[in-house]
Amino acid sequence: MNFMESFNTAVEGIWANKMRSILTMLGIIIGITSVIVVTALGEGGQRAINEEMEKFGQNTFNVFINWETKEEIASEDMTVEDTEVLGRISPAIEYIVPSNSSTIDLKGPKKEERVNLTASTADYFSMQSTLKVAKGRLFTEVDDKEQRAVIVLEEALAQKLFGQMSPIGQRVRWGNQSLVVIGTYTEEKFKFDMATSYGAIIPIRYEMSLQEEPSVQMIMGKAIDKASVEPAMQQVKQYLSRKHQKEDHYSVRSMQESMDQFNQMTGTLTLIFSIIAGISLVVGGVGVMNIMLVSVTERTREIGIRKALGARRRDILIQFLIESVIVCLIGGLIGVLFGLGIASIIAYFAQLPPLMSWNSVFIAFGFSSAIGIFFGLYPANKAAKLDPIEALRYE
């Protein structure tokens, strides 16, 4: 019997037991659905986050004090002047700025708000490519050098603090300090940033003048292009180590490295969840095997008839194998559709871009046919090996 005939016979077998075939498929459907949801969300989410990270942090790197440093940590380990010198001497660096951030309460005439305060130099604005002036102006190098008590507010924050009133030229209070609002800005937010508080930016020299032991928490740099990231990072590390006479005291990390680490982490997580989801697929496969065994027993007589009429072992084996593979493939197809549907719904509510993981679709189909063959082989072989005399006598 050729393949098409076997295929038709198998489809007839499935069709004859519609309800049972659907229930059997259910196990595969659930298994494939969960695998697809997990991998689609994992892979798609990862890709979406990477795109965001690239938009915000292309060619950037950060400098911190090394966590595992053996040197003594001092407040002047990194200074504003270091960034100025580095910006001048390194051709690989486009921008390099110091950055201190803290969470504070800002008080306006209308309201008090919790704010993420960033202190940096004027170059900070150039580095943040998505930051745009809304009203007034941003602070300048002069404002910074003069340690002026000025502040630039996120537009939405200004509206909270001042209501309908124009905030420009008005004052806000931060503890016992009073700062003049010189401008507002809008900024494209990092989509996956969980922080919901508003931002405000002040000159770092002013901010440091308020500290008892003035220090810079972090240096942020941006290389002129992708190829310059490594050399820029090298130069920064070398310069700081030499200048401050400290070995292995600084840690420089590019956005790319952070991204790689993030990807590795989410990749591992996705894999673990896929394996857990995959267990349900195996359970579904066992269900297929179980039903196929029942089917073989139930159709013992049919197998006997077919053998008496000239079916070879191979004909019977293929007939049952195709049956289980078809059940698994249809289950797999429905599972893929369900999985992508559920993943899209979740993605929609999680505000992720539409995600589609072709990989997981191919893997799902591969897996369901493999499960069909693996779990179908034993029952099919059992059917093929039936003794025709016994099978014909079976009631």
Add this chain to the structure above:
Amino acid sequence: MLHVEGLTKAYKTGDTVLPILKGVSLLVEQGEFVAIMGPSGSGKSTFMNMLGCLDRPDSGSYMLDGIEVSSLKDTELAVVRNQKIGFVFQSFNLLARSSSLHNVELPMMYANVSRSERRKRATEALKRVGLAERMDHKPTQLSGGQKQRVAIARALVNKPAILLADEPTGNLDSRSGVEIMAMFQELHAQGVTIILVTHELDIAQHAERIVTFKDGVIIRDEKVTERIFSKPSDEVIVT
């Protein structure tokens, strides 16, 4: 056509070996109509399974249509069953979910006959047994006699060397039984070689020759002198 020589078969049940066939020899010529009789346990069913290539003898030879089949492998036996043997069973053994036409097509599917050729031959075979009107009926929509006629059409469709009928009237009322026996006689008249297993003498008497089994050997092999001729109608003629 069919030549069996010194066939033996024994079954093992636990430690005891139970001999079923103890050296059976039989020669059936082309076009013969032979009935095999014997009480249950006489070995006639086992012998039938051997003739039908559903089982292999422990020793002895079995030549069917020029082929020594006793030493063939499973796959080759399947081909022999498909090409050389037509089965008619007591319990019809039709595929319950398939139409008459599909049931008759089945042996040709295993013979890799093309779809259109299959359709043509199956239709002819069903016409030959008088079921042209019932081609699309499933077995549940047919009477016992009609089911057996579908089975006969299926048995003949690959033009086998022998037709093996195992108690073909056992599940039928007497009227249908007569009809089926009439059909066998008609086929015999057309030159089909038929071997019929039965335990009823008046069924066996439709054949030309009766072979009787007892305790695993043939004890009698004789021509039928008082042959019964059935007509498809109710009348039974005894000559």
